């Protein structure tokens with residue numbers, strides 16, 4: 001009787017550990033470009049709602065200046081302000097390289113633009129993890145001598161569903177990824193074209209909710225839903241533009257006196273040599289809806305001055321205003337890039353999974369705090385960054401805090417070893433071993449479809465080939 005008692009005590013201690021240890025950490029970070037924080041409140045979004053119930057929701061994410069796509073996506077995976085990670089705009093000029101960079105192509109695949117920082121997918125791999133990336137900006141660029149072990153070369157025409165299916169395959173491969181990043185171009189594109197207040201955008205948001213539903217279903221179908229820590233967020237929000245709110249630079253300064261870098265609403269001005277004073281004084285006070293900063297006078301809280309890729313003069317339009325050279329260009333109905341303290345610029349944030357609390361709501365967080373949070377979930381030592389885990393610790397379930405450094409359970413030695421104890425231990429060990437055997441068999445059976453999938457994949461020539469879909 002005593003033996004049985006001791007045995008069950010021991011099993012009770014060992015079993016929870018055994019069943020937990022089969023589950024490796026899995027983290028999936030998803031960005032829907034330009035998904036403003038309040039979009040979840042304007043049309044029914046049953047899939048977003050379900051994630052909020054099952055996990056945590058932060059009403060608004062305070063993102064970084066400039067509130068554009070590349071700078072903010074790089075912040076999400078580095079925890080650094082733009083002046084520190086070096087991707088200071090969607091378009092840049094580096095006076096030392098004497099080269100330009102553009103999201104649309106020029107210089108984009110040159111590593112040196114990206115290497116002022118190290119993104120999480122690289123750090124994860126250097127620590128022995130495996131990362132997979134489906135179109136996340138910069139994830140198909142060689143950074144620090146490496147690529148994610150699995151990634152898709154950027155191609156905007158690849159459907160969302162295909163991106164999801166790839167990631168799921170990678171999470172189920174024999175050597176699975178443990179960190180995945182997924183990017184989708186909407187609702188940013190439609191937000192620019194129709195404006196955030198348009199009825200067309202309602203349909204786009206409903207469509208994104210369905211896409212999120214597809215992702216949830218695929219995770220469930222493949223028995224990943226309860227193991228994956230899923231984070232859904234974005235790079236920035238969007239605000240409505242007005243055709244009468246136009247600032248025309250050609251009315252204030254001769255166009256041949258400067259080059260402009262990056263687009264409205266925040267424009268870097270590089271005056272031709274010897275013309276700094278003339279350009280600056282022509283622009284200063286030119287238009288009450290445009291701030292004009294010397295680089296060294298950019299407000300501290302933007303953390304946007306200590307980088308040579310930030311131009312000597314910075315123009316910033318007030319919300320809703322556009323900066324153009326003249327009226328010949330295209331006109332958009334929505335834009336972002338403005339002051340990062342405007343709530344219209346703030347993205348959504350929802351997360352669920354074993355690491356997160358359930359049904360918890362928080363008012364706001366800073367996007368730089370996501371990086372230390374993800375490092376914590378993955379059990380990685382974060383590199384120097386501008387975030388703080390303490391600011392977002394309340395999002396985590398207690399379980400995940402205790403499990404952050406998993407260690408095998410070692411039963412304490414009883415003070416008086418006895419025959420009964422030895423027999424109990426032996427029986428216990430036998431039971432644990434047979435339990436483990438059954439458990440391993442169960443897990444293997446569960447993963448059979450995944451293995452079949454994997455075999456099909458490796459029988460295909462090359463990942464890149466496979467992607468010409």
Ligand SMILES: *[C@@H]1O[C@H](CO)[C@@H](O)[C@H](O)[C@H]1NC(C)=O
Pocket residue numbers: 098
């Ligand atoms: C920068 O490159 C341009 C050509 O793209 C060249 O005309 C110019 O002289 C270069 N400037 C410097 C400082 O090297």
Ligand SMILES: *[C@@H]1O[C@H](CO)[C@@H](O)[C@H](O)[C@H]1NC(C)=O
Pocket residue numbers: 250325326327328329
């Ligand atoms: C208007 O500005 C564009 C650049 O935005 C320039 O290419 C074009 O020549 C300008 N047109 C006139 C009439 O100045």
Ligand SMILES: *[C@@H]1O[C@H](CO)[C@@H](O)[C@H](O)[C@H]1NC(C)=O
Pocket residue numbers: 080081084303384385386
């Ligand atoms: C942001 O982090 C970097 C890297 O640790 C550091 O050099 C920089 O000073 C930080 N910026 C601020 C405003 O703390």
Ligand SMILES: *[C@@H]1O[C@H](CO)[C@@H](O)[C@H](O)[C@H]1NC(C)=O
Pocket residue numbers: 155156157158159467468469
């Ligand atoms: C991009 O994806 C589309 C759709 O899957 C495909 O038709 C096209 O060939 C791809 N382009 C490149 C350059 O791979």
